[in-house]
Amino acid sequence: MTSTTTAHDEASALAIDGGPPVRSRPLPWEFPGGNRIGTEELELINRVVKAQSPFRFYGPDLQHMVDTFEREWCEKFGHRHALGVSSGTAALSIVMGALGVGPGDEVLVPGLLWVSCISAVVRAGAIPRLVDIDETFCINPDDLERKIGPRTRAVLCVHISGAPGDLTRISGICRSRGVALIEDCAQAAGASQYGRAVGTFGDIGIFSMQLNKTITSGEGGVVVTQRDDLFRRAVAMHDLGYARDDDGRIDTSDESCQLWGIGARMSELAGALGLAQLRKIPDIVSSMRDAKWRIRRALEGTDGLEFRDIIDPSGDSGLVLIFTLPDEPTCRRFIDALRAEGISGPSGSLAVVTMQEWGLHWYCNIPSLVHKRSNSRDGAPWTHPANAFAADYEYAAGALPGCDDLRSRGALLSIGSTYAEADIDDIVAAFRKVARELL
Ligand SMILES: Cc1ncc(COP(=O)(O)O)c(C=O)c1O
Structure with a gap:
């Protein structure tokens, strides 16, 4: 076992109790693509700036960065259509518009998600309905089957932390x-x-390129779909509600595509950043997956330490290692002890956190949802007459027992895309040392 900075002995006292820490140098920042931004x-x-053409649809010397990004994205992942947009949050709103979701509809969402999933549904005028998660930390197919009802317009499944739930079952349920x-x-x-890229299982999907994601354009997102009709509507939605002609000018003539757009186009600068990052995805993912599974395999079998169920480990992006401890107090102490052993990044980074600290990822941590808040004075969508069917839907803690259990005793380690061998060794050593004392 090696250590980057501190000679240590796995048998020594925990650092949280005054013993020597496993390491004293911070782990690298966790940003997978961000760490690799370069020449x-x-x-x-530079090409975009020199060409003075930062807008994707026209300009004096268009470099077609967003077009190229979208084309290469489809080639790499097998999506039929990809549309660069301004963020993942915008992408979710575009999806709601493309599917025509509105008052009178409910969209089923897992209790572990991101606030943007809920806000897209609510801003569309529809109602989010919560579905529990299972040990995959993604939607529980049994609870999904139970909750699909006459009002259900769509199921939004969230591939949390780099790996999907049981997509064969989930997509089968939605189809049937x-x-x-x-x-x-x-x-x-x-x-x-099982060899199929995420985003090809459903009717439509979204990606984000915010800094914490696999690749980044600072801000950015992608809408993907295999369906031509949805793509056409998504293109109009992300723009001004209409199609464009071959010169990139708005074309309002098609009566079948006259919508209300949200102005979420991707700029050529974000396209350029996204394109360079897209070409690095194989390297980024293989380094994260390799590091994560080396850590996980070294720790499997440790009494009291369990790992998230990953349906197909060979398809895991490796972004995050999720684990559970026997109960909430042990979980809190375990994470504090890991931090004391030096398993933490530079100030402001989130190397290890308890699930309770994971903020707006949990349904019951989102005040606007728990209290059914509205952007408008009339209280919509909760007060909309077409949504009266959802009057007794509850969103406070206690609504989803599976989520509440995993939230209370779960934790995660962000996996860096630039870990050295010594970083991985130190992480394993710290987990073993803390487990020996606390589990
Ligand atoms: C699951 C999930 N959906 C949507 C988003 C929204 O993406 P963005 O930050 O690009 O708006 C995020 C971002 O954190 C996310 O984690």
């Missing part, structure tokens, strides 16, 4: 019940299941 990104951005499947792949770029 390739600079070169493509006639509801649309939306894949939120914001945290899972580069992931797949």
Whole structure:
């Protein structure tokens, strides 16, 4: 066993109790693509700046960065259509518009998600209905089957932390019940299941390129779909509500595509950054997956330490290692002890956190949901007459027992894309040392 900075002995006292820490140098920042921004990104951005053409649809010397990004994205992952947009949050709203979700509809969402999943549904005027999760930390197919009802318009499944739940079952349920499947792949770029890329299982899907994601354009997102009709509507939605002609000018003439757009286009600068990052996805994902599974395999079998169920480990993007401890107090103490052993990044980073600290990822941590808040004075969508069917839906803690259990005793380690051998060794050593004392 090696250590980056401190000679240590696994048998010594825990650092939290005054013993020597496993390491004293911070782990690298966790940003997978962000850590690898370099000359390739600079070169493509320079081309856009030199051409004075930062808008994707026209300009004096268009470099077609967003077009190229979308084309290469489809080639890499097998999506029929990809549309670069301004963020993952915008992408979710675009999806609601593309599917025509509105008052009178409910969209089923897992209790472990991101606030943007809920806000997209609520801003569309529809009602989010909570579904529990299972040991995959993704939607529980049994609870999903129970909750699909006459009002269900779509199921939004979230591939949390780089790996999807049981997509064969989930997509089968949606198909047989006639509801649309939306894949939120914001945290899972580069992931797949049994050889099929995420985002190809559902009717439509989204990705994010915010800094914490597999690749980044600072802010950015992608809408993907295999369906031509949804793509056409998504293109109009992300723009001004209409199609564009071959010169990139708005074309309002098609009566079948006159919508209300949200102005969430991707700029050529974000396209250039995204394109350079997209080309690095294989390297980023293989380094994260390799590091994560080396850590996990070294720790499997440790009494009291359990790992998230991953349906197809070979398709895991490796972004995050999720684990559980026997109970809430042990979980809190375990994470504090790991931090004391030096398993933490630079100030402001989130290397290890308890699930309770994971903020707006949990349904019951979202005050606007728990209290059914509205952006408008009339209290919509909760007060809309077409949504009266949902009057007794509850969103406070206690609504989903599976979520509440995993939230109370779960934790996660963000996996860096630039870990050295010594970083991995130190993480394993710290887990073993803390487990020996606390479990
Ligand atoms: C699951 C999930 N969906 C959607 C989003 C929204 O993406 P963005 O931050 O690009 O708006 C995020 C971002 O954190 C996410 O984690």
